[in-house]
Amino acid sequence: xxxxxxxxxxxxxxxxxxxxxxxxxxxxxxxxxxxxxxxxxxxxxxxxxxxxxxxxxxxxxxxxxxxxxxxxxxxxxxxxxxxxxxxxxxxxxxxxxxxxxxxxxxxx
Amino acid sequence: xxxxxxxxxxxxxxxxxxxxxxxxxxxxxxxxxxxxxxxxxxxxxxxxxxxxxxxxxxxxxxxxxxxxxxxxxxxxxxxxxxxxxxxxxxxxxxxxxxxxxxxxxxxxxxxxxxxxxxxxxx
Numbered sequence: 001x002x003x004x005x006x007x008x009x010x011x012x013x014x015x016x017x018x019x020x021x022x023x024x025x026x027x028x029x030x031x032x033x034x035x036x037x038x039x040x041x042x043x044x045x046x047x048x049x050x051x052x053x054x055x056x057x058x059x060x061x062x063x064x065x066x067x068x069x070x071x072x073x074x075x076x077x078x079x080x081x082x083x084x085x086x087x088x089x090x091x092x093x094x095x096x097x098x099x100x101x102x103x104x105x106x107x108x
Numbered sequence: 109x110x111x112x113x114x115x116x117x118x119x120x121x122x123x124x125x126x127x128x129x130x131x132x133x134x135x136x137x138x139x140x141x142x143x144x145x146x147x148x149x150x151x152x153x154x155x156x157x158x159x160x161x162x163x164x165x166x167x168x169x170x171x172x173x174x175x176x177x178x179x180x181x182x183x184x185x186x187x188x189x190x191x192x193x194x195x196x197x198x199x200x201x202x203x204x205x206x207x208x209x210x211x212x213x214x215x216x217x218x219x220x221x222x223x224x225x226x227x228x229x230x
Binding site for chain 1: 213218
């Protein structure tokens with residue numbers, strides 16, 4: 001089974017700064033990777049699919065990159081509403097569908 | 109407005125059963141794959157089960173629930189279900205209903221419900 005590992009577990013960033021989140025797959029998932037944002041008490045929200053395609057309504061400050069086993073979610077200039085937990089999910093050769101453990105982006 | 113609304117959660121004793129429902133609106137339900145994803149308290153996301161748009165192409169389960177949970181859908185009623193039997197304490201979680209594109213190889217989740225809470229405890 002393919003394992004998705006996210007790092008760091010917690011990222012402390014000041015508003016206006018750039019945040020770089022990593023997701024690593026134990027085997028290649030090609031570009032079959034999605035990113036989600038989850039705020040406390042809320043459902044996850046799709047940010048990115050296909051490793052780099054922004055979902056409908058997602059601001060341009062969110063960008064995804066990578067393929068194979070290494071992926072990055074970049075938030076170019078953190079806004080107050082961006083402090084949340086971010087999950088990656090791979091969807092190649094499923095089942096199962098698997099999520100990473102999450103990265104919490106907190107205010108520095 | 110595209111919307112998914114879960115219901116049916118609650119407190120149940122170990123070994124008990126519960127049936128979750130998810131009501132869909134604002135899109136053509138019968139053309140989308142559907143999923144259940146859960147989140148234990150303070151933990152990350154865990155995929156539970158998936159069903160194809162017509163139910164006939166595929167139904168899949170996570171190993172952790174296989175043989176105990178049954179996913180189904182009623183397209184004329186725009187509804188998704190999860191029958192949960194032989195519940196265990198480790199099934200305690202918020203259960204989300206989530207939509208995925210129709211293609212089987214595009215199984216990311218673009219619309220989520222707010223979730224329903226299941227607590228398994230004596």
